[in-house]
Amino acid sequence: MHEYPATKRIVDIAEGRAREAGARRVVRILLDIGDASGYVGDSVRMYFDACAAGTLCEGAELEIRRIRVKMRCRACGALFERRPLTFECPACGGEGAPTAIGRELDVAAVDVE
Ligand SMILES: [Zn+2]
Structure with a gap:
């Protein structure tokens, strides 16, 4: 359920960027969601249309990129x-x-x- 406020924030950020650019609407949003972020991509997608309604993001395509958890080696620095x-x-x-x-x-x- 905590995806709802997060999705609203995503819409706000995207709308802000569209306004900065003087654009009429947002066509596509690329979202990075980490596996350990505690957020579920499908839930964000579910809330997106409702959150985007009436904003510059209405009708935008939401693309979600899943980010796997990475560690960095203390010895050699490899990710x-x-x-x-x-x-x-x-x-x-x-x-x-x-x-x-x-x-x-x-x-x-x-x-x-
Ligand atoms: Zn190493």
Whole structure:
């Protein structure tokens, strides 16, 4: 359910960018949702039409890019995908540390016209 306010915020951000650009409407929104963000893409999609109604985002296409959780190796600095039950770096066997990758809910791009 917390996707509803998040979706409203996404619509606000996209509408703000359209206004800044002097555009008539938003054509497409590219949204990055991290696997560990706590947000569900399908729920955002479900609320989108209701949130977009009457705004510059009405009728816009919502594209959702799922971002997998990545860790960074403390030893060699490699970025790697988190796997179940291990934090081990696949390159050197070092210990991985959490990063912000995979925790985001970001408007990555807004296409306007
Ligand atoms: Zn490593």
